[in-house]
Amino acid sequence: MSATFKITLAHKPNADGLYEVWLRITANRQPRYASTGIAVAMKQWNPEGKLEKENWIRTSHRLYARYNADLVEILADAKLLAKHHPTADAAQLKQLFLQRHDTTPAASSTDLDFIAFMKQSLEQVDRRQFKPATYEARAAVINKFAAWRPHLPFELLSEELMQEFENYLRDLPNNPTTRRKNLKTLRLYIKRAIKLKFLSRDNDPLEDYVMPKSRPKRVWLTDAELAAYERVHLPQMQHIARLTYLICFYLHGSRVGAVLRLKWKDRQFGRVYFTMDKGDTDKSVAESAQLTAILDSLRPEEGVSPEAYILPWLDADYDQLSERDQLQCIKKATAKLNKNIKLGADKCGISKKISTHSSRRTLATESDRANGGDLGKVGALLGHKQRSTTEIYVDRYNSTEVDETADKVYKHRAMPLLKAG
Known part of the structure; x- marks a missing residue:
C-alpha cells in the first residue's frame, strides 16, 4: 500500500503557547507524525486547508504565504521520499523525512550548553516564527543571562542557580515585574530543552520556583490633569508630542505604533481605519469632535499626499524598511516622543511619569467610570479579547466616589466636642 501524507495540527500547544504543524505519514494504516518546524496560534490555523488551495495558514499570520509555500514543498518532498522507498513503513519514512528536515538543534547535549542552546533556539525558532519585537x-x-554566566552546562541548572540569577x-537593578519576565523567558527555553531531551523533566529548575510578584504602578491622568495638559502652552515639538498623546487617547486608547503609522488615506468618511499593534486586527474608529479638530490642525495648508504620514515622527521611507529596522525606528520615535510628553506634562504641574501608553490607561479608567464599571465595554473599546487583560488597565479606585460615599456617612452627624470635659 502506498503511503499518504497530510498536513495537520498538534493537539496541544508548545512552550510558546503555539501549536506545531505536523506532517502525518500513513503507511499500511499506521500513522506517524513529524514536525514541519512551523508553529502557529490556533486562530491562525485553517482546519479546511488543502494542497489545492495552499491555505493551511490563515492570512492573519504575517508569514502565511511563506509558511504555506514551505508546506507545499514539504508535501512534495515527502511524496518523493515515498516514491524512492516504496517498501518503507511509516516509521521509516518519518526517519527519512526528519533527516532531510531536521528542525532541532544539530549539536548533541554534550556539545551544547544551556547558553548556546538558547542562542541557537532563538535563531532557529524565534527569528522565524515570531515578530521582531x-x-x-x-x-x-538571553544576552543578560549570558553576561552573568557565559557558559552553563545543563547539569548545573538548579533552583538555587535561578535564585542567584534573580539576585x-x-x-542591576531590575524591578520585580522585569525579573518575573526574565525568568519566564528562561522557563520557555528550559521547556524546549526538556522536549528535545537536553534536560530531564525531573531537573527542571523552575518547576517549583516562586516567581517574584509585584503589581507594576499604573500611571493614568485624572480629568483635571488631562484638561491641564490639553490647554498648557507648549513649544512646537512638545505640542506635537501632546497631539500624538491625545490622538492615542481619542483613538480608543490605541497603542502608539499604530498611531505613528497613520496616513492621511486612513481618514475616510468620518472614520479612521488602522491595524492594531497586537494581534494585527483591523479597526475603525468614528472621529469624535476632539479627534477631528486635532487631525485637521495637523493638515498642512498646501495639502497632503494620501500616502503621507499624519504625524512627523517616521521617515518617508519607513514602509521600505525591513521589519527589524521598522521596529527600531518605532522605538527611537517613541523614546523621543515620550521625552517631549514628559517635558510638556512638567510644565502644567503633572509630576507623574506619563508616556504614550498612559493615554491608553487613562482612556480605560475614564471609560470604566463612564460605563458604570462594565469591563466588557471597556475591553471592546481597547480591543481586548480577555477580561483579565482589561482589568490590568483599569484603575478601579475612584477617589471622587469614595469622597461622595464618605460625605453621605458624615454630613448628618453632629460635630464632636473639641475640648476635654
Whole structure:
C-alpha cells in the first residue's frame, strides 16, 4: 500500500503557547507524525486547508504565504521520499523525512550548553516564527543571562542557580515585574530543552520556583490633569508630542505604533481605519469632535499626499524598511516622543511619569467610570479579547466616589466636642 501524507495540527500547544504543524505519514494504516518546524496560534490555523488551495495558514499570520509555500514543498518532498522507498513503513519514512528536515538543534547535549542552546533556539525558532519585537525581547534576556554566566552546562541548572540569577537582576537593578519576565523567558527555553531531551523533566529548575510578584504602578491622568495638559502652552515639538498623546487617547486608547503609522488615506468618511499593534486586527474608529479638530490642525495648508504620514515622527521611507529596522525606528520615535510628553506634562504641574501608553490607561479608567464599571465595554473599546487583560488597565479606585460615599456617612452627624470635659 502506498503511503499518504497530510498536513495537520498538534493537539496541544508548545512552550510558546503555539501549536506545531505536523506532517502525518500513513503507511499500511499506521500513522506517524513529524514536525514541519512551523508553529502557529490556533486562530491562525485553517482546519479546511488543502494542497489545492495552499491555505493551511490563515492570512492573519504575517508569514502565511511563506509558511504555506514551505508546506507545499514539504508535501512534495515527502511524496518523493515515498516514491524512492516504496517498501518503507511509516516509521521509516518519518526517519527519512526528519533527516532531510531536521528542525532541532544539530549539536548533541554534550556539545551544547544551556547558553548556546538558547542562542541557537532563538535563531532557529524565534527569528522565524515570531515578530521582531518578540525576537528582540527574548534576545535581550538571553544576552543578560549570558553576561552573568557565559557558559552553563545543563547539569548545573538548579533552583538555587535561578535564585542567584534573580539576585543578580535585583542588583542591576531590575524591578520585580522585569525579573518575573526574565525568568519566564528562561522557563520557555528550559521547556524546549526538556522536549528535545537536553534536560530531564525531573531537573527542571523552575518547576517549583516562586516567581517574584509585584503589581507594576499604573500611571493614568485624572480629568483635571488631562484638561491641564490639553490647554498648557507648549513649544512646537512638545505640542506635537501632546497631539500624538491625545490622538492615542481619542483613538480608543490605541497603542502608539499604530498611531505613528497613520496616513492621511486612513481618514475616510468620518472614520479612521488602522491595524492594531497586537494581534494585527483591523479597526475603525468614528472621529469624535476632539479627534477631528486635532487631525485637521495637523493638515498642512498646501495639502497632503494620501500616502503621507499624519504625524512627523517616521521617515518617508519607513514602509521600505525591513521589519527589524521598522521596529527600531518605532522605538527611537517613541523614546523621543515620550521625552517631549514628559517635558510638556512638567510644565502644567503633572509630576507623574506619563508616556504614550498612559493615554491608553487613562482612556480605560475614564471609560470604566463612564460605563458604570462594565469591563466588557471597556475591553471592546481597547480591543481586548480577555477580561483579565482589561482589568490590568483599569484603575478601579475612584477617589471622587469614595469622597461622595464618605460625605453621605458624615454630613448628618453632629460635630464632636473639641475640648476635654
